[in-house]
Amino acid sequence: MTEPAAENFSYKIKREASGAWETVRQWRQKRWVRWLMALVLLALIGWLLIWAIFARNLPSVETLKTYEPPLPTSVRAIDGTPVHSYARERRVQLAYEEFPKPLVQAFMAAEDRTFFEHGGLDYPGIISAAVNNLTSSGRPVGASTITQQVAKNLLLTNEVSYVRKMKEAILARRIEAALTKEQIMELYLNQIALGRNSFGVQAAARAYFNKDVDGLTLNEMAFLAILPKAPSTYGRAKYAEKAISRRNFVLGEMARNEFITQAQASDAKAQPLGLKPTGGARYERVGDYYMEEVRRLLISKFGESSDDGRKPYSVYDGGLWVRTSLDPKLQDYAEDALREGLLRYDRGKGWSGPIARIEVGERWQTNFVVKNIGINYDDWRAAVVLSKDGGSATIGFTDGSTGALPASAAAMPKRSGGTAFSAMQPGDIIAVKQEGSLWALRNIPEVSGGMVVEDPHTGRVLAMQGGFDAQLASYNRATQAERQPGSTFKPIAYSAALDNGMTPASIIVDGPFCVYQGGRLGQKCFRNFGGSAGAGPQTMRWGIEQSRNLMTVRTASQTGMDKVVETAARMGVSAPGKLYPKVLAIALGAGDTTVMRLTNAYAMLANNGKAMSPSLIDYVQDRKGKVIFRADTRPCERCNAKDWDGKAMPRPPARTKQALDPMTAYQMVHILEGVILRGTAPSLQALKRPIFGKTGTTSGPTNVWFVGGSADLVAGVYMGFDQPRPMGGYAQGGTLAAPIFLSFAKKAMVDMPVVPFKAPPGIRMVRIDRKSGRKVFGAWPGDEPKAAVIWEAFKPESEPRRSIRKDEIAKPKKADKAAGPAAISAGDREFLQKRDGIY
Numbered sequence: 001m002t003e004p005a006a007e008n009f010s011y012k013i014k015r016e017a018s019g020a021w022e023t024v025r026q027w028r029q030k031r032w033v034r035w036l037m038a039l040v041l042l043a044l045i046g047w048l049l050i051w052a053i054f055a056r057n058l059p060s061v062e063t064l065k066t067y068e069p070p071l072p073t074s075v076r077a078i079d080g081t082p083v084h085s086y087a088r089e090r091r092v093q094l095a096y097e098e099f100p101k102p103l104v105q106a107f108m109a110a111e112d113r114t115f116f117e118h119g120g121l122d123y124p125g126i127i128s129a130a131v132n133n134l135t136s137s138g139r140p141v142g143a144s145t146i147t148q149q150v151a152k153n154l155l156l157t158n159e160v161s162y163v164r165k166m167k168e169a170i171l172a173r174r175i176e177a178a179l180t181k182e183q184i185m186e187l188y189l190n191q192i193a194l195g196r197n198s199f200g201v202q203a204a205a206r207a208y209f210n211k212d213v214d215g216l217t218l219n220e221m222a223f224l225a226i227l228p229k230a231p232s233t234y235g236r237a238k239y240a241e242k243a244i245s246r247r248n249f250v251l252g253e254m255a256r257n258e259f260i261t262q263a264q265a266s267d268a269k270a271q272p273l274g275l276k277p278t279g280g281a282r283y284e285r286v287g288d289y290y291m292e293e294v295r296r297l298l299i300s301k302f303g304e305s306s307d308d309g310r311k312p313y314s315v316y317d318g319g320l321w322v323r324t325s326l327d328p329k330l331q332d333y334a335e336d337a338l339r340e341g342l343l344r345y346d347r348g349k350g351w352s353g354p355i356a357r358i359e360v361g362e363r364w365q366t367n368f369v370v371k372n373i374g375i376n377y378d379d380w381r382a383a384v385v386l387s388k389d390g391g392s393a394t395i396g397f398t399d400g401s402t403g404a405l406p407a408s409a410a411a412m413p414k415r416s417g418g419t420a421f422s423a424m425q426p427g428d429i430i431a432v433k434q435e436g437s438l439w440a441l442r443n444i445p446e447v448s449g450g451m452v453v454e455d456p457h458t459g460r461v462l463a464m465q466g467g468f469d470a471q472l473a474s475y476n477r478a479t480q481a482e483r484q485p486g487s488t489f490k491p492i493a494y495s496a497a498l499d500n501g502m503t504p505a506s507i508i509v510d511g512p513f514c515v516y517q518g519g520r521l522g523q524k525c526f527r528n529f530g531g532s533a534g535a536g537p538q539t540m541r542w543g544i545e546q547s548r549n550l551m552t553v554r555t556a557s558q559t560g561m562d563k564v565v566e567t568a569a570r571m572g573v574s575a576p577g578k579l580y581p582k583v584l585a586i587a588l589g590a591g592d593t594t595v596m597r598l599t600n601a602y603a604m605l606a607n608n609g610k611a612m613s614p615s616l617i618d619y620v621q622d623r624k625g626k627v628i629f630r631a632d633t634r635p636c637e638r639c640n641a642k643d644w645d646g647k648a649m650p651r652p653p654a655r656t657k658q659a660l661d662p663m664t665a666y667q668m669v670h671i672l673e674g675v676i677l678r679g680t681a682p683s684l685q686a687l688k689r690p691i692f693g694k695t696g697t698t699s700g701p702t703n704v705w706f707v708g709g710s711a712d713l714v715a716g717v718y719m720g721f722d723q724p725r726p727m728g729g730y731a732q733g734g735t736l737a738a739p740i741f742l743s744f745a746k747k748a749m750v751d752m753p754v755v756p757f758k759a760p761p762g763i764r765m766v767r768i769d770r771k772s773g774r775k776v777f778g779a780w781p782g783d784e785p786k787a788a789v790i791w792e793a794f795k796p797e798s799e800p801r802r803s804i805r806k807d808e809i810a811k812p813k814k815a816d817k818a819a820g821p822a823a824i825s826a827g828d829r830e831f832l833q834k835r836d837g838i839y
Contacts, residue, residue, distance in 0.1 A: 064150075064179060069093060069191055069199075070306065071319025071623055075294060077286075077326045078462070078618075084291045086298075088316050092202035093623075094213070096186040102218055102260065103201065104185060106225035109253035112146040116181050120147040120172035146188050147172040149228075194224065195231030208235065210276045218260065219268035222250045240273055247273070285376050287331040288470030290463070293479055294324055294616050301629065302620075312622075319623030324616055325460035330453055333747045334463040334715070338451045339377060341719065341740035342468055345727075346445035350413040351420035354428035355444060355472060360386055365400050368429070374398075374471040375431055380442050385428045393424060395432060395439060405432060409440035444468060447727070449719035450478030450595040451740070452614075453748070456603035456714045458632075459612035461596075475722070482575075482592035483718055487529075487547045487680075487733070488696030488705045489573065489589035491668050492601065494544055494552070496567040497559040498664045503798050504541045504671050505773030508551045510534040515557070515584060526553045526584070529697065539773040541671050541792070545679035547695065549588055556587035570659045571601040572613070589696060599716030602707045605669050606692070606714055608760050609660030662760035663795045669757050670793045672708065677785035680734040681706065685785070687745055689754045695733030700726040706737035711755045713748060717741050759793060766799045768792045775803040 072087030108115050144152070151171035175184060194204035201224055205213050209220050216224070226234050226246040234243040248269045255265040295315065302318065303311035312318060346352075358367040364386060373382050383395040383403070391407040410421035420441055424430065431442040445468055453463035466476030475481075498504075511534035514525040528534070528549045535548070543551035556564050561582040568574050568586075573593050580591040600614045620629040634652035638645065672692035676684045680695040693708015703720040704727065717737045720727065727736075759765070767776045770790045781789045792799075 064175065064183075064187065067187065068312075068319070068623065070317035073298065073315050073318065073320040073322060075291065075322045075324060077324060077328050078460075079327075080323070081328065083286050083324075083326065083328065084294075086295055086315050088197075089199045090197050090203040090207065091190065091199040092206075093190050093200070093319070094186075094202050096182045096189075098213070099186075099189055099201070100214060100216070100221070102254075103213060103216065103221045103224070104189070105254060105257075105259040106218075106221045106250060107146070107189065107201075107228075109257060109259060110222075110225040110250045111149070111228060113253065113257050115146050115185070118145060120145060120176035121169055145172065147175055147184055150184055150188050150191070151175055192228055193231060194227040195235035208275050217268070217271070218264060219247065219251070219271040220274065222247045222254070222268060223273060225250050235275075237275065237277070243273055286328050287326050287335075287464065288376065289466035289474075289476050289478065290324070290326050290331065290461075290616065292470060292474055293464065293466075293476055294322065297617060298322065298620070313620075313628055320628075321621040321623075321625070323618045323620075325455070325462055325618055326616070327453075327462040330463040330748050331465075333744050334451050334453055334465045337740050337744035338449060338465045338717070339468055340743060341717075341736065342445040342447055342449060344739075345447055345719070345731075345736060346443065350415040351410075351423070351441070351443050352415060352446040354424070354430055355382065356429045357427045358384060358429065360384065360427045364396060365398065368396065369398050371429065373429055375444075376469055376471050378433070380431050380433050383430055383432045383439070385424050385426050385430060387426055388424065393421070395430070403432075403434075403439045404437075405439045405441065409435065409438060412441065412443065444472065447719065447721055448477055449717065449740075450476070450481060451715065451717045451744070452478050452595050452599040453713065453715045453744075454599050454603045454614060456606035456709070456712065459600065459603060459614050460618070460631075461614050461616045462713075464596075464616075477718065477722075478595045480594070481718070481722075482594060483703050483720060483724075484589055484591070484698045485573075485593050485598055485705055485718075486589040486696035486698040486703060487549075488598060488694045488707050488716075489568075489591070489593075490544060490547065490552050490587070491605065491672060491694055492568050492571060492573055493556050493559075493564045493587040494540060494671075495571075495605075495660055495664055495668050496564045497540070497555045498667050499567065499661055500559050500563055502540060502555070502559070503794055503800075504539065504667055504792050505768055505794075505800050506540045507537045507773060508540055508543055508555055510536060510538050510543065510548050510551045513550050513554050513557075524584075526550055526588075539770075541674055541770070541773075544671050544694075545674045547675075547680050552587050553584045556584055561586065567660070570611075571604055572597050572659075573601050589698065595716045595718045598705075598707055599714060602693075602709070602716065603714040604659050605665045605672075606709065606711060606757065607665075608662040608758075609658050609665030610655050610662075611657040611659040612655070663763055663793075666757065666759050666763055667793045667795075670759075673757070674790075676708075680732075681708075681738045682785075683734070683738055684708075684742055684745075686742065687749060689749065690756050691745075692757065693738075693741070695738055697732045700724070701729075701731045702726060704731055704733045704735075704737045706733050706741050708741070709745070710749065710752070711757050712752060713745075715741055715744060762796055764794045764796060764799055765791050766794055768800060773800060775800045777803055 069091060070089055071091055071093060072085045072089070074082060075084040075086070077083045148169065190200040192201070193199055194201065194207075196204070196207040198204040198207040202213050204224050204227065205211050205216055205220075208223070209216065211220070223234075223243065226243065229246070233239050234246060251260075251265045251268050254260045255262050298315045298320070302313040302315060302320070304315055306312065306314045306317040313320060356371060356373060358364070358371055360367075364384060368384050375382050381397060383397055385405075386394045386396045386402065393405040393410070394402055395405050396402045407421040410419070410424065412420045414420050414423045431444050432439040433442050448467045450467065451463070451465045452461060454461050464476075464478050466478040466480070467473065510528075512525065514523050516523050526549055529547065534550050538548070538551065540551075540555070543555075561584060564587055565574075565580045565582050568591070569579055574580050574591060580586045596614055600612060604610060604612055615631040617629070618631055619627055622628050632652065634655075636650055636652040638647070638650040639652075641650070669692045672694055673690060675681055675694055676691045681693055684691050684693065689710060691708060691710055693706060696705035696707075697703070702724040703718060705716070705718050707714075707716040709715050717740045719737055719740070767779070767781065767789055768774060769776050770788055776789050779789045781787055781791055
């Protein structure tokens with residue numbers, strides 16, 4: 001009998017639960033609860049993925065609270081007039097309250113009509129854009145709000161992708177939480193790119209209409225509002241119809257959203273675009289060389305770009321406000337005088353050749369524009385020769401227009417032979433001037449030069465011209481060209497002699513002078529300009545007035561070249577930190593210097609030897625108005641007082657550092673007045689005021705100079721070729737450089753008071769015989785420049801011990817017979833009082 005098979009049993013033991021856990025367990029067993037939990041888990045995972053992919057490394061919106069957009073540097077003249085700006089992006093930052101309400105509404109109508117209602121995202125717009133993108137294969141269409149555009153422009157890139165759109169959306173929500181609507185709109189209207197290199201609506205208003213935003217009309221506001229979509233299209237005249245259509249659409253949207261009435265919209269739609277073709281230039285061109293030198297100085301001090309905030313005061317991003325010492329009127333006078341002098345020298349020498357060359361063809365205009373050559377003189381223009389056909393040439397301009405240049409208008413001789421017209425080739429860039437419907441050739445002088453005008457009381461550079469035209473070349477010959485100053489250095493050498501015991505009446509032999517320079521160089525014999533023989537023993541004054549080389553080297557030899565070189569260094573004539581070699585040729589101006597350095601040295605002479613450095617920039621402010629640089633660092637107590645305290649006007653302390661003994665400086669200025677009266681620059685007597693100065697001509701002659709001026713204005717002029725070569729035997733400082741100064745001074749000094757040079761305490765004004773240098777009794781100086789008796793300046797106890805009788809004085813010319821009675825005249829008293837001297 002078989003046993004029945006055993007049955008298998010499984011048991012599941014459950015422990016009865018009670019309370020809340022039992023309730024949860026029962027709910028978990030329900031299918032819909034499990035689905036809900038799964039969805040929550042998926043949402044959490046999705047959120048983590050979104051954070052990891054899109055939001056993890058997003059920039060902080062907190063930076064927008066302190067965001068400072070790149071702003072151009074604004075440059076002002078000595079009187080505060082805006083004259084220039086340095087910018088890569090034209091932008092003017094305004095506060096929200098400064099934007100006209102219709103302008104804000106125009107941008108809302110064009111870009112985001114519900115801006116003040118949504119929280120950063122336009123959900124209906126997003127859905128519409130998504131449907132459109134799914135059903136089309138073109139470029140993705142966005143639904144960006146103004147907040148999203150701010151996020152993209154300031155925090156993200158211009159990448160076209162869904163990833164960027166997600167990041168943009170996340171940042172838009174964060175921006176809305178961090179900033180007010182007004183702050184967001186202010187950022188947008190100051191930052192948006194609107195074409196013509198303008199960023200922000202204020203810069204665009206100037207670029208397109210040459211107006212500020214508060215002067216825009218409704219149709220102009222609507223035009224600016226269409227630019228964010230396609231500034232390169234709507235901003236061009238050839239797309240005017242498209243621009244008008246889009247502008248009218250915006251005006252219609254403004255009316256539909258009740259921002260304006262239908263009547264206002266209709267009136268605005270009837271208006272033309274009215275775009276200005278000039279691009280809204282804010283300033284007339286003034287002082288191009290000066291402005292370029294200011295730019296170099298600013299970059300050396302503050303940097304060129306911000307480098308992501310590491311240089312907050314950079315020139316092109318920092319929004320600096322720069323006050324310069326540029327005087328626009330004096331700058332114009334200096335430009336005109338130097339250019340006239342260069343043209344006067346160049347006249348009659350023929351055509352010097354093309355300015356430059358480019359490839360001509362279908363892209364000739366682009367090639368010409370890229371060359372960046374212009375002419376800012378009179379009504380001359382730069383043109384390129386496109387073709388030559390028989391007796392006429394076709395020329396083109398940077399704006400794409402063309403003209404005709406007949407052979408008769410280019411008949412000046414070519415310096416290498418033939419005529420200018422025959423030498424011209426297609427591709428030559430030339431200078432032309434319009435005459436009727438045709439054009440005539442003009443020549444850019446091959447010779448060049450530099451000019452600096454300085455205030456001798458402060459060292460402020462009031463004007464600077466570094467060549468014929470900075471648009472042709474930015475090389476600044478006033479500050480960068482190192483040239484031999486020739487005889488304009490002699491006052492420095494003689495100042496060292498006056499500092500070491502000599503006087504203006506010291507007798508120096510104008511005769512042969514040779515020195516032995518060693519076995520290799522042998523003996524060196526000096527000579528006067530033009531090879532003239534010596535005039536024998538003469539006074540120091542006569543030697544300077546007549547610019548005698550032999551007297552100069554003899555004086556330098558007696559004084560010691562070490563002292564001459566040290567004096568040049570103290571007065572800033574030699575390069576900073578570099579002494580001239582201690583050789584006698586340096587006393588004749590063989591050491592290189594610049595117009596700027598030498599003019600500053602003469603300004604120190606006029607300022608009684610006080611040490612000064614030439615300055616172009618008075619002070620610099622940051623974008624918030626804080627002064628971050630000041631040229632004059634002298635302290636001034638009570639200068640910033642809120643109100644007058646009843647005391648004397650506060651002033652900074654006087655400059656006390658001396659580069660030269662004040663009495664020595666005055667003696668030299670007094671001698672240099674004689675250069676104008678009896679020496680190498682008599683043409684300057686036409687100014688009819690006390691003028692001091694010195695001409696200079698270097699061997700060749702390769703350079704000609706004049707430096708000098710009045711008690712209130714000093715200027716220096718240099719003229720020569722960039723690659724030094726002889727200018728012609730007739731070229732001298734008195735015939736070429738001094739007339740340039742005269743042309744400038746006639747205009748610059750016309751309204752200036754006639755002020756004498758004031759002698760410092762201790763100077764003794766003594767009557768001497770101009771020929772012998774001996775003290776005179778019984779005779780007085782006359783009014784004639786070449787009077788036999790003159791006033792001379794001496795330091796205490798240094799006046800001549802020997803005297804001369806009246807009957808021993810060289811007989812004056814007939815014109816001098818009435819000069820000086822035995823008693824002192826009223827004119828002599830006035831002279832002595834003005835000079836503050838004694839005797």
